[in-house]
Amino acid sequence: MKLLTHNMLTSNIIKGVKNGYPLKISASDVQLIDVDFNPEFITRMIPKINWKVLHEAAQSLGHANDLPAELNAEYEADQEFLKKTHHVLLEVEVQEGDLICPETERKFPISHGIPNMLLKEEEI
Amino acid sequence: MARIKLKQLEIELESVSVFEEPNILLEQYPTTPHIAARMLHTIQSRFHDIDGRTVADLGVGCGVLSIGASLLGCGHCVGIDCDADALDQTRENLEELEVENVDLIQVDLSNPELSPLMESSVDNPPFGTKRSKGIDVVFVQHALKMSRRSVYSLHKSSTRQHFIKKAAEWGVDIEVVAQLRFDLAKTFKCHKQKSVDIEVDLIRFSHRKKIAAKAKKAAPKSSQISSASEPGPSS
Numbered sequence: 001m002k003l004l005t006h007n008m009l010t011s012n013i014i015k016g017v018k019n020g021y022p023l024k025i026s027a028s029d030v031q032l033i034d035v036d037f038n039p040e041f042i043t044r045m046i047p048k049i050n051w052k053v054l055h056e057a058a059q060s061l062g063h064a065n066d067l068p069a070e071l072n073a074e075y076e077a078d079q080e081f082l083k084k085t086h087h088v089l090l091e092v093e094v095q096e097g098d099l100i101c102p103e104t105e106r107k108f109p110i111s112h113g114i115p116n117m118l119l120k121e122e123e124i
Numbered sequence: 125m126a127r128i129k130l131k132q133l134e135i136e137l138e139s140v141s142v143f144e145e146p147n148i149l150l151e152q153y154p155t156t157p158h159i160a161a162r163m164l165h166t167i168q169s170r171f172h173d174i175d176g177r178t179v180a181d182l183g184v185g186c187g188v189l190s191i192g193a194s195l196l197g198c199g200h201c202v203g204i205d206c207d208a209d210a211l212d213q214t215r216e217n218l219e220e221l222e223v224e225n226v227d228l229i230q231v232d233l234s235n236p237e238l239s240p241l242m243e244s245s246v247d248n249p250p251f252g253t254k255r256s257k258g259i260d261v262v263f264v265q266h267a268l269k270m271s272r273r274s275v276y277s278l279h280k281s282s283t284r285q286h287f288i289k290k291a292a293e294w295g296v297d298i299e300v301v302a303q304l305r306f307d308l309a310k311t312f313k314c315h316k317q318k319s320v321d322i323e324v325d326l327i328r329f330s331h332r333k334k335i336a337a338k339a340k341k342a343a344p345k346s347s348q349i350s351s352a353s354e355p356g357p358s359s
Binding site for chain 1: 176178199200202206208211212215224225227228229230231232241242
């Protein structure tokens, strides 16, 4: 699971959960992979993602490096910044661990990089 | 980006391994490389909805559409399925073909929890003949909720009128992009003939620009997070 995917996941499908966002990550295995850098794509994604959530997720995994906590208004021209963003969005992958609902502490296990978000009948 | 020709795309997709034991209740008919390549190539060349876009694949199966979207240069793809075996097969295929920009999530489609950060959705949903009638409509509804632009989906041509009516109800545009012949080579034991040709529509559902904001408001839970104390991804 990449942090771009994490940025859009919520647990608000659980009965009684209001926002369920952002999910906490508890990772026991994080891998770094190489993904082709597409600056146009990253530039287009930045205003769409929740930056704070991305930054906190990267930080909790120990991979925020020197990614700024706040978005600089002139990021489009900043290649270094776009590369760093590309790295945390697409190259940091949680292989094993849990996603945790911020309201109920319900854990969704991540195995081989795939979060299992199936619910039991009584949770729906 | 990784723009490849139709023929090359089909050849690449032929190396995607399909289900060893398809689950009949989930209607796991694999999307053939021939159909997948044509579907994706049309989506890209006519509508530019893959290259550089975020793409969702609902009912990922063995991943042929996700892998094809990746080969056509999508920025990020999320494949969703409820079936662990299908996801394992897809994961193996992704590793085998060194596809690095597809994420997989195991979730039941009646409970999507993706916020609308995806732009396109390319789906080969169950036709809704086995497990539960109407699952094809549910797939499209959820795909529309999590995609900001368009949903491309394969449906039996016999259901076309039904989807035209549904699209009007939902306030989205609908276009039958192509009609294809689906050769359901004897996938399951219950198929009596050796292979059955059925007519399938490639349908494009797209959000109307003005109504998009309204539709978002009406969409349940998953898009409400933007008004919450912990804001979700802005849309």
